[in-house]
Amino acid sequence: MRVLVCVKRVPAVAGLITLTEDERAIDTKYVGFQVGPHEECAVEEAVRLVEAHGGESVVLTLGPAEALEQLREAMSIGANRAIHLVTDGADWDAESTAGAIVGAIRADEAANGPFDVVLVGNEAADSGGYQVGVRIARALGRPAVTGIKGLSVADGTARAEQEAASGRNVFEVKLPAVVAVLEGINLPRYPSVPGRLRAKSKPVASSSPDRPAQRLEMRRLVVPATEAKQAQVLGRGAEAAQAVVELLSSVGVL
Amino acid sequence: MATVLVLVTTADGAADKVALQALALGRQLADGGAVHALVIGDAAAAAELGAWGASSVHLAQHPQLDAPAPDAAARILDDLAGSLGATFVVGPGTEEGNTVLARAAARAGLPFAANCSAVTPGSPVTVTRSRWGGSLLEEAAIHADRVILTAAAHVFEAVDTGGSADVAAFTPALDDADLAVRVVGRVPAPSGGVSLSDAKVVVSGGRGAGSADGFGPVVELAGLLGAAVGCSRAVTIAGWRPHTEQVGQTGTKIAPELYIAAGVSGATQHLAGCKGAKRILAINKDPEAPIMTAADYAVIGDMAEVLPAISAAIRRARGA
Ligand SMILES: Cc1cc2nc3c(=O)[nH]c(=O)nc-3n(C[C@H](O)[C@H](O)[C@H](O)COP(=O)(O)OP(=O)(O)OC[C@H]3O[C@@H](n4cnc5c(N)ncnc54)[C@H](O)[C@@H]3O)c2cc1C
Numbered sequence: 001m002r003v004l005v006c007v008k009r010v011p012a013v014a015g016l017i018t019l020t021e022d023e024r025a026i027d028t029k030y031v032g033f034q035v036g037p038h039e040e041c042a043v044e045e046a047v048r049l050v051e052a053h054g055g056e057s058v059v060l061t062l063g064p065a066e067a068l069e070q071l072r073e074a075m076s077i078g079a080n081r082a083i084h085l086v087t088d089g090a091d092w093d094a095e096s097t098a099g100a101i102v103g104a105i106r107a108d109e110a111a112n113g114p115f116d117v118v119l120v121g122n123e124a125a126d127s128g129g130y131q132v133g134v135r136i137a138r139a140l141g142r143p144a145v146t147g148i149k150g151l152s153v154a155d156g157t158a159r160a161e162q163e164a165a166s167g168r169n170v171f172e173v174k175l176p177a178v179v180a181v182l183e184g185i186n187l188p189r190y191p192s193v194p195g196r197l198r199a200k201s202k203p204v205a206s207s208s209p210d211r212p213a214q215r216l217e218m219r220r221l222v223v224p225a226t227e228a229k230q231a232q233v234l235g236r237g238a239e240a241a242q243a244v245v246e247l248l249s250s251v252g253v254l
Numbered sequence: 255m256a257t258v259l260v261l262v263t264t265a266d267g268a269a270d271k272v273a274l275q276a277l278a279l280g281r282q283l284a285d286g287g288a289v290h291a292l293v294i295g296d297a298a299a300a301a302e303l304g305a306w307g308a309s310s311v312h313l314a315q316h317p318q319l320d321a322p323a324p325d326a327a328a329r330i331l332d333d334l335a336g337s338l339g340a341t342f343v344v345g346p347g348t349e350e351g352n353t354v355l356a357r358a359a360a361r362a363g364l365p366f367a368a369n370c371s372a373v374t375p376g377s378p379v380t381v382t383r384s385r386w387g388g389s390l391l392e393e394a395a396i397h398a399d400r401v402i403l404t405a406a407a408h409v410f411e412a413v414d415t416g417g418s419a420d421v422a423a424f425t426p427a428l429d430d431a432d433l434a435v436r437v438v439g440r441v442p443a444p445s446g447g448v449s450l451s452d453a454k455v456v457v458s459g460g461r462g463a464g465s466a467d468g469f470g471p472v473v474e475l476a477g478l479l480g481a482a483v484g485c486s487r488a489v490t491i492a493g494w495r496p497h498t499e500q501v502g503q504t505g506t507k508i509a510p511e512l513y514i515a516a517g518v519s520g521a522t523q524h525l526a527g528c529k530g531a532k533r534i535l536a537i538n539k540d541p542e543a544p545i546m547t548a549a550d551y552a553v554i555g556d557m558a559e560v561l562p563a564i565s566a567a568i569r570r571a572r573g574a
Pocket of ligand 1: 011012013014036037125126459460461462463485486487488489500501502503504505506516517518519520521522523524527537538539540543555556557558
């Protein structure tokens with residue numbers, strides 16, 4: 001089985017978000033980078049599929065030269081090799097991102113045969129576009145399932161589960177297919193030291209696709225105004241318990 | 255004036271709340287023009303939509319559409335947008351709405367803007383949309399003759415216009431390929447427990463719980479209050495609690511009357527999931543933790559002492 005998993009390098013913001021002066025990016029002077037949680041799980045899922053069925057898992061990113069770090073991270077938990085579509089760091093809209101990935105998939109498949117499963121995160125952690133997976137699927141004429149929190153593959157069919165109002169919806173699609181996953185589908189492993197060492201020598205194929213005109217053209221980022229609050233301190237330590245009980249009863253939740 | 259088509263998703267005979275909000279956005283964009291609503295399969299829900307601002311309702315009925323089939327929905331939406339000459343195609347900013355509108359855009363070879371909180375007509379149309387689960391906003395221009403987007407949840411107010419609209423039922427053209435992705439079964443939810451997204455009270459623990467066992471007092475207090483148990487991502491990736499309990503951007507979005515967050519620092523992605531809470535009580539040993547500027551009330555202290563003391567005080571209050 002051949003599995004491709006697509007990831008995106010994003011800043012690991014936690015506290016207040018600050019922007020660059022041109023307001024077109026997050027100021028990352030003091031923050032690290034990671035792939036989004038959905039994609040961490042997608043990588044884990046790719047590695048598990050290959051552990052269960054044999055074959056190879058390939059991790060792909062469209063991103064700046066530094067995104068090599070995220071590719072190595074994925075290879076350190078078991079992805080076999082990587083495809084790096086190198087950008088100059090500019091934002092790519094989802095439509096152009098999917099287009100570049102489709103180009104890379106076609107090139108790899110021409111040499112190595114089809115990917116049975118293409119995994120993507122359900123939505124990118126930063127841009128939240130909800131569409132790269134379905135665009136890839138459409139271009140390649142494959143089925144796509146989205147919002148997936150459970151996946152199993154047997155006899156050329158993927159069974160995929162999606163959370164719904166009361167329970168889970170089950171899809172069954174023929175492979176090859178595109179699967180957009182959510183965090184919670186699995187609990188990703190941590191890379192081991194030998195895993196990290198092995199990742200250093202795994203192959204990375206790089207190319208630099210052209211960035212097409214952006215039809216969803218990001219012009220400016222804005223940090224939403226939130227009402228600045230300061231919590232009223234009810235007390236310290238165990239002694240605050242009585243004040244909390246009074247609060248609970250005054251808001252009617254006791 | 256513009257012609258607008260809105261996908262109204264439904265469940266059990268009623269339109270989804272966010273879909274009615276999308277209809278309100280559609281009405282605003284039409285600016286006096288036609289507001290078409292598309293409903294797949296659900297006749298009871300379709301009958302209500304005139305009152306929520308639709309000027310005409312299209313009800314797609316097909317024997318194969320008894321179960322959700324997102325590509326079929328996208329095809330019907332795209333075909334109808336074409337025949338109506340719609341300049342805006344709008345849907346709800348939900349998992350279902352986003353996937354169907356994204357698929358419709360992919361079919362049509364057009365851009366798609368998910369989770370918009372403002373839309374300004376013009377050439378080009380500009381939108382404000384959510385990034386980072388709403389912790390950051392993006393202003394963007396959409397370069398397309400037909401603008402395909404979803405309305406961010408709980409931004410636009412559904413308006414009961416008291417109007418009425420004819421419902422035109424039709425049988426859409428569908429191929430096997432449109433039905434390749436279709437729900438073929440259901441796994442019922444495990445019974446019992448309080449649903450996190452609907453809970454009136456949520457008690458969460460964060461990394462400050464220290465271990466899986468450190469959740470004992472969180473679960474105990476939640477039990478006493480009939481509350482749902484929540485947690486932060488630091489907790490789920492440590493394997494202390496299941497992901498179904500995670501509150502935040504990549505977890506569940508909650509909107510309780512009271513949110514009690516113990517040992518949670520208040521990262522933006524966590525706050526993205528609990529900003530719908532009416533009141534927040536933070537329990538944290540660090541008086542400078544970021545959550546202090548998002549919370550209404552705070553107790554400064556070790557959650558391992560504070561939570562059991564609160565539970566004991568509740569028992570005393572109830573015993574008295
Ligand atoms: C794309 C993306 C998506 C994310 N999605 C989510 C999400 O959905 N949900 C989510 O929660 N996070 C999410 N995160 C992670 C988020 O950035 C934080 O890392 C996470 O929320 C931190 O969890 P925490 O508050 O429990 O831990 P920490 O940030 O480590 O905070 C622990 C807090 O506990 C306090 N504390 C420690 N010991 C005690 C004690 N004994 N008693 C009382 N207080 C104590 C500390 O003072 C501190 O404030 C996401 C991150 C990214 C990049």
